[in-house]
Amino acid sequence: MSLKDLERLKQQATDAQKNKTDIQIVVNMGSCSMAKNAGDTYDAIADEIKKRGLEQVEIIKTGCFGMCESEPLIEIIKKGQPKVTYGKITPDKARHIVASHIVNDQVVGELVLSVDE
Amino acid sequence: MEFYRAHVLVCGGSPCVTLGCKAVREEIERLVKEKRLEREICIIETGCLGACEEGPIVVVYPDGTVYSKVNIDAAREIVNEHLVRGRPVKRLQYKGKLTSVSRTENKSKDYFQTQKRVVLENVGLINPNNIDDYILKDGYKILEETLDHLSPEEVVNTIKRSGLRGRGGAGFPTGTKLGVTARTTADQKYIVCNADEGEPGTYKDRIIMEGDPHKILEGMALCGYAVGATKGYVYIRGEYYQSIATIRTAIEQARELGLLGTNLFDSGFDFDVEIKEGAGSYVCGEETALIQSMEGKRGEATQKPPYPSTSGLWGKPTVVINVETVANIVPILKHGVDWYKSLGTPSSSGTKIFTLSGNVNNRGLIEVPMGIPLREIIYGIGGGISGGRSFKMAQIGGTAGGCLSEAQLDTPLDYENLQTVGSSLGSGAILVVDDSHCIVDVACSMLNFFAHESCGQCTPCREGTSRLLQTFRKLSEFTATKEDLDLAIKLARVMQRTSLCASGQSPIMPLEGIMQNFASEIEAHLNQECPAGVCHKSAHKTLGKEAVING
Ligand SMILES: Cc1cc2nc3c(=O)[nH]c(=O)nc-3n(C[C@H](O)[C@H](O)[C@H](O)COP(=O)(O)O)c2cc1C
Ligand code: SF4
Numbered sequence: 001m002s003l004k005d006l007e008r009l010k011q012q013a014t015d016a017q018k019n020k021t022d023i024q025i026v027v028n029m030g031s032c033s034m035a036k037n038a039g040d041t042y043d044a045i046a047d048e049i050k051k052r053g054l055e056q057v058e059i060i061k062t063g064c065f066g067m068c069e070s071e072p073l074i075e076i077i078k079k080g081q082p083k084v085t086y087g088k089i090t091p092d093k094a095r096h097i098v099a100s101h102i103v104n105d106q107v108v109g110e111l112v113l114s115v116d117e
Numbered sequence: 118m119e120f121y122r123a124h125v126l127v128c129g130g131s132p133c134v135t136l137g138c139k140a141v142r143e144e145i146e147r148l149v150k151e152k153r154l155e156r157e158i159c160i161i162e163t164g165c166l167g168a169c170e171e172g173p174i175v176v177v178y179p180d181g182t183v184y185s186k187v188n189i190d191a192a193r194e195i196v197n198e199h200l201v202r203g204r205p206v207k208r209l210q211y212k213g214k215l216t217s218v219s220r221t222e223n224k225s226k227d228y229f230q231t232q233k234r235v236v237l238e239n240v241g242l243i244n245p246n247n248i249d250d251y252i253l254k255d256g257y258k259i260l261e262e263t264l265d266h267l268s269p270e271e272v273v274n275t276i277k278r279s280g281l282r283g284r285g286g287a288g289f290p291t292g293t294k295l296g297v298t299a300r301t302t303a304d305q306k307y308i309v310c311n312a313d314e315g316e317p318g319t320y321k322d323r324i325i326m327e328g329d330p331h332k333i334l335e336g337m338a339l340c341g342y343a344v345g346a347t348k349g350y351v352y353i354r355g356e357y358y359q360s361i362a363t364i365r366t367a368i369e370q371a372r373e374l375g376l377l378g379t380n381l382f383d384s385g386f387d388f389d390v391e392i393k394e395g396a397g398s399y400v401c402g403e404e405t406a407l408i409q410s411m412e413g414k415r416g417e418a419t420q421k422p423p424y425p426s427t428s429g430l431w432g433k434p435t436v437v438i439n440v441e442t443v444a445n446i447v448p449i450l451k452h453g454v455d456w457y458k459s460l461g462t463p464s465s466s467g468t469k470i471f472t473l474s475g476n477v478n479n480r481g482l483i484e485v486p487m488g489i490p491l492r493e494i495i496y497g498i499g500g501g502i503s504g505g506r507s508f509k510m511a512q513i514g515g516t517a518g519g520c521l522s523e524a525q526l527d528t529p530l531d532y533e534n535l536q537t538v539g540s541s542l543g544s545g546a547i548l549v550v551d552d553s554h555c556i557v558d559v560a561c562s563m564l565n566f567f568a569h570e571s572c573g574q575c576t577p578c579r580e581g582t583s584r585l586l587q588t589f590r591k592l593s594e595f596t597a598t599k600e601d602l603d604l605a606i607k608l609a610r611v612m613q614r615t616s617l618c619a620s621g622q623s624p625i626m627p628l629e630g631i632m633q634n635f636a637s638e639i640e641a642h643l644n645q646e647c648p649a650g651v652c653h654k655s656a657h658k659t660l661g662k663e664a665v666i667n668g
Contacts, residue, residue, distance in 0.1 A: 001375035002383055003261050006252070009374070013253040028241060030327045031359040032320070052121065063328025063363075065241030066482035068320075099161045104126050104178050 021058040023102060025049075026075040030064025037090075038072035044091035045074070048098040057102060070113055076101055087113040121159040123200060125149075126176040138173030141192045145175070148196040158200055174211065185211035231498055233460060235468045236444045237484045240328030245363050248370040251331040257376050259450045260335050264342060264384040272343040272450070273299050279449045279457045280466035285311055285402075285439030286515070286543050286619070288532050294436060297426040298344040301434040306346035308337050309411070309430060309437045312353040312360065313395050313402035316515035317566060318546035321470040322440035324482055326353070326360040329444070330367035334377065336446035338388045340436055349390040350430075352407055355397045364392055399570035403618045404429075404437040406572070417574045418618035441470055441545075461487030465531035469545055476551035478503045488534075492526040495549055506551040510559065510635070514543020516566050517623035520559075520630035539630050555651035556635040557593045557642050560628065564589055567624050578621025581612040585624055593652040595645040602639070606632065 027033075027042045042061070049057050065073055070087030074094065077083045084107055086097060093111055100106045107115075127142040142160065149158050175184040175195060182205045184195060191209050198204045234240075243250035251257070263272060277292025298306060310333060314322045326333065337349040353361050368390050371377040379387045393411050400406045401416040408430050410416035429435025445467060449457050458466045465487040471494060472482050478500030485494065491511060495501070502508050511521050513530070519540025521528065528538050535541055550559060568582040588605040591597035609625040616622045632639060641648050 001381065003265070005375075006257060006261055006382075009249070009252050010255070010258075013249040016249065017253060026242075030324055031357070032324075034359065060244050061246070062243060063240050063245050064324050064482070065328075066237065066324065066484075067479065068481040069479050070481075099124070099159070100126070103124050104161070104176065105181070106126060106176070 021056045022079040023054075023057045024060055024075075024077040025057060025098075025102070026060045026062050026077065028064050028071060028073040029061045030071075032064050032068045033071040033073065036071040040091045041072040041074065041089050041094045044094045045098060048095050049102075052098070052103065054098075054102065067113070073113070078105075081105075083116045085113045085116075086111045122157045123159070124178040125158060125160045125200070126174075126178070127160065128172060128174045137188070140189060141173050141175065141187050144189050144192045145196055148193065149200070152196075152201060154200065177205070180205065183211040184209045231485055231489065231493060232483055233468050233486050234484050235448050235460070236325060236332075236441060236470060237328070237482075238448075239332065240324060243329065245328055245330055246366050248331060248367065248374065248376075251329070255451075256331050257335055257371075259447050260338055260342075260376070261382045263339060263450060264382050264386055269299060269343050269345065272339060275450060275454060276343070276446065278454045280464075281442065281445055281449060281457075282465070282532060283439055284441035284445075284469070284545065286316070286517075286541075288542060291438065291442055294426055294438075295340060295343050297424070298346070298434045298436050301427050303434050305348070305431075305433050306341075306344055307430045307433055307435040308340045308344070308346045308349040309404075309407070309425075309435055310337055310349065310351045310440055310443055311402065311404065311407060311437050312351055312357070312440045313407060314354050314357070314440075314544075315399040315402045315570075316517075316544040316546055318472060318474045318548050319515055319544040320472050321482055321545060323354075323357055323360050325440050325444050325470075326357070327363050330364050331371065332444050332447055333364070333440060334367055334371055334390055336443035337390060337438075338377070338381070339446050339450065340438060340443065341388045342386055344434070344436055346434075346436065347387045347389070349388065350393050350411065351390060352393045352395055352411060354395040361392060361394060368392070398572065399566075400572045400618065400620055403620065406618070407437065408435065415572075417572050418620075420617065462529070462531050462533075464533050465542075469530065469542065471530070471545045471547050473499050473547050473549070475547075475549040476503050476506065476554075477501065477549045485530075487531040488529040490527050490529050491521065491547075494530070494547065495526070499549070502549065502551050504551070506553055508549070509552045509554060510550045510556065512548040512550070512563075512627060513546070514541045515546045516563050517541075517619065517626055518543045518546070520556075520627050520634060522630075522634035525634070539626065539633075541626070553649060553651075555593075555647050555649035556631055556638045557589060557647070558649075558651050560589045560631055561586065561593055563627055564624065567620065570620060572620075575615070575617045575621060577612045577615040578617070581608055581616075581621065582624065584608060585628070592639070592642050593647075594654055595642060595647075595652070597643065599643060602632075602643075 029038050072089050073087050074089050075083055075085045097108050100108050127138055146160055149155055173187050175187045177199055194206055198206050239254055273295045281291045282288045312322050351364055377389050395401055396410050396416055398416055401410045403418050404425050405419040406416045425435040425437050427434055461467050468484050468486050470484045473480050483498050508523055512518050525538050528534055532542055564586040568586045571578045571582045573579045585605055588601050609628050613622045613625045638648055
């Protein structure tokens, strides 16, 4: 590994970022999240995405964000829109969010923790 | 695989229900079924779409046509024209703008306003199992630059000047520690990252490991370069399965790219990391006990000096550094000493991660600049005491930390100020206790922990912790006398002076706080009374009745 290699890797990652899908669903999967069944939430989202054939959606697993009280926590990032964070997302609520927010651009207000402009 | 060619949203927010959207939705559902379109068209009831005066609202996707004031007839027309023939019904379309995003409340605003994320900058934002995500955030670039431009002495000096102090409990200046190991000559030196995290109510290290593992590996490599160590170990608590898995993946990915291993960035510097799984006792977090455990011996503390910095793992100079401490190394070298010192207070620079637990609304983990008053954490970020009760006590820094009362809520949280109120920053745990708990009961719970975790090696701690617990249990059964209590405090002071490690030395810390700050409540127990109504005679005849507030 040299500096050049590192820069090349970063460039690749940056390019990959650019080519990233327009919609990302980030699911917190630290062990506190897992203790609150984030695994089931993840599965529900994956299932819903598959069932609906939403190929432009990417699901990303990440660590705990610190709001352990509100786990399972998910974030929806759509190109050109504010990032929306949802808390205490059970599998059912996750399916609802996919239908409403992902497919139909309607934020599910009562489940929102924050909206980052 | 089902694929819907169109989605129909019918709002079901409570104002709209009264406007008849339920009937509209049922009519649309009926018609769609009648036309056998249910496999092509998905009907969803949504929350309020923010245009209630115009309800019921129906939205048809993929084109996003919004219809307002839809009645049964309009619903039929929409199905027949729009859904079947694909021709939006212009006449019924809504001209305004839906505002559902702006209507949502920003519930987490307070949570993040006062926070300053340095160590946690990537946690929860990147994929910890993909090294590309870390590289994209300029990961391993500081390592490259440091190996290229800075001498090991310069790295040590930078850390010294930054004022970084250990986040594992003792708060020893990290730069000084690195300097000692750097100056010691030996054929082999080690970096051991302490991820045993046994302190009740503390879970920050786990979240860093699970959220941003490469920051730890890069920090360890930088420490290795600073002191001349080529080998690092992460000693992870055995129960932290997911942390172990995440760090393992990170090590593998870094090795694959040559970011760990030999001749890093063609500088001639070698550094590799291995995982050591913890054996599962509180004392194993103490640095000398940790080293014993790594060497395959019983996890018991040993006499200091010699300190690990000069004679540690296998008798070689070893830097034992906490996860949070090591995660500060990259940010310091990246943004510089001045920036780092601008965070926090003159004597305690940087940020600190606190883990909030107990009777607060927002339990979780926060990172704030040093010196924030406790009140702001509990009532601002923490969202106040849960269940509408009032504040009674907060214990800072873990079980060995001091117990602060209401009068001390304005104490700034940094190394110096906490010392003046008989506490310490410790591991950063903040346990909040509300007024439904009894202070004697809380003390029993704490002392039970110490008695249980004593490794038994030295008599003052082994016998002392059990005696302390016995006295406070007596107090909770209303059978203790003033003399018993005086003797207990005296005993705790003897333990402080004569125990081998901080586990036996520290029960005096919380006890002194309790005796001073809650004197009247203790007094009441001597008079057979428990103001909180928790204690009663013969409460502990059956073992382990203490409040479970650590969970
Ligand atoms: C009983 C006991 C338990 C400890 N547990 C931990 C622990 O779980 N994690 C930790 O980092 N330090 C723990 N420490 C502190 C370590 O001995 C040591 O000071 C620390 O790892 C040094 O790293 P730092 O300078 O980065 O804080 C413990 C100390 C004692 C006495
Ligand atoms: S003080 Fe307690 S925990 Fe520490 S070595 Fe002595 S007996 Fe073991």
